[in-house]
Amino acid sequence: MSVIVLSGGFIDYSSGWDHAHATFYGDMSGRDTMQGACGYGDLIRQGYGLETTALSSTLFNDGASCGACFEIKCIDSKWCKAGVESIQVTATNFCPPNYTKTVDIWCNPPQKHFDLSMPMFVRIAEYQAGIVPVVYQRVMCHRRGGIKFELKGKSSWFLVLVYNVGGVGQVVDVKVKGSRTNWLQMSRNWGQNWQTLENLQGQSLSFQVKTSDGGVAQSNDVVPSNWQIGQTYEGQYF
Structure with a gap:
């Protein structure tokens, strides 16, 4: 040893x-x-x-x-x-x-x-x-509050920064669901910015965040339908 x-x-x-x-x-x-x-x-x-x-x-x-x-x-x-x-x-x-x-x-x-x-x-x-x-x-990471979702991007594509993640802290997969869509796979744009080309304007949003240990936190309807780029919302804890 x-x-x-x-x-x-x-x-x-x-x-x-x-x-x-x-x-x-x-x-x-x-x-x-x-x-x-x-x-x-x-x-x-x-x-x-x-x-x-x-x-x-x-x-x-x-x-x-x-x-x-x-x-x-x-x-x-x-x-x-x-x-x-x-x-x-x-x-x-x-x-x-x-x-x-x-x-x-x-x-x-x-x-x-x-x-x-x-x-x-x-x-x-x-x-x-x-x-x-x-x-x-x-x-393990110890955070105050839940996972934060900062909305970015433009009208033609949607980008979200995922941060304040507890537990192992390392996000390996993100999915988003609009109020008029099924769950959509997001791809890593860079760092912890995740993107989809789906038009989600005017829909309330839910997120699934998966960490490197296999844990999944699902935040249902965490973002209201009148969201705007630049706003940040708090979801479930890890």
């Missing part, structure tokens, strides 16, 4: 821990983390706060990992802050690979890497470290 010693205890890798590295981006205000490749907007308003991270290509999985939650612990570095057990963050952005460089290529495949918001990085490590080795595991 592979076991690693941490300050204050042991981590048993049979429980799902793995190795990675962590850096940071932005500043202590978190301004540079507000927009990202998952499609989330104002992360503070949306409930994610500054407890966020960008993922390397290997972990990001073309946006399928958006919304997943991770527990991260700094290890094996003089820069790790003493007495800090771990942090928990939500995947909200992408750390793009850089194939023009031969050093500092932490986000290139097959590296497992977390580019944390600065406030989260300095919770576990000293600022001057720049990069530290970490261990991480997937954890």
Whole structure:
């Protein structure tokens, strides 16, 4: 059995821990983390706060990992802050690979890497470290309120941003049903933005959201028939 010693205890890798590295981006205000490749907007308003991270290509999985939650612990570095057990963050952005460089290529495949918001990085490590080795595991996401559906798109196509998802947090499938349609399969446009070309104007809307553990939350008639682009509605809990 592979076991690693941490300050204050042991981590048993049979429980799902793995190795990675962590850096940071932005500043202590978190301004540079507000927009990202998952499609989330104002992360503070949306409930994610500054407890966020960008993922390397290997972990990001073309946006399928958006919304997943991770527990991260700094290890094996003089820069790790003493007495800090771990942090928990939500995947909200992408750390793009850089194939023009031969050093500092932490986000290139097959590296497992977390580019944390600065406030989260300095919770576990000293600022001057720049990069530290970490261990991480997937954890459950704890959200206030139900799933949020932000309506986007144009008259010719319908797009919805799905966020504030609890449980495993990682949405893998979305269906929509208008008051005059059957259930319609939506496709991932980018991040956690899901689309259909069906005209749903003037219909009340229901959604089915499926997460990576197979859980399904169905929000019936969560959107009234007089909806407009730009509005946000709250559905069922996970």
